[in-house]
Amino acid sequence: QVQLVESGGGLVQPGRSLRLSCAASGRTFSTYTMGWFRQAPGKEREFVGAVIRSHSTYYRDSVKGRFTISRDNAKNTVYLQMNSLKPEDTAVYYCAAGTSLYNPSYPGEYDYWGQGTQVTVSS
DSSP, X not given: OOOEEXXXXXXXXXXXXXXXXXXXXXXXXXXXXXXXXXXXXXXXXXXXXEEOTTOOEEEOGGGTTTEEEEEETTTTEEEEEEOSOOGGGOEEEEEEEESSOSOTTOXXXXXXXXXXXXXXXXX
């Protein structure tokens, strides 16, 4: 069993930055693919990015060049650095953990989810 706890959300002005953290319990954190998803009101949950065991990363097109995912296996933590934020980035952000993923962008392949943290980008 893995428990995930996100933190770092909040209200930020357009163009500013925010860093989300996701702390995981358990001893096998390094074996998990860690994903970030977001869900805006009235919309489906969508893939933001993921980092696999090898530290390779994947992103949705709309955040490439602005968002960066990293992981610290010694701290059992994955980060989402968000720069140049836009109002359309407003959503609840979730981290997720899974193993042996065929498609890291598909929510159904993840086994564990955090409770989410709200990010609001507004002037």
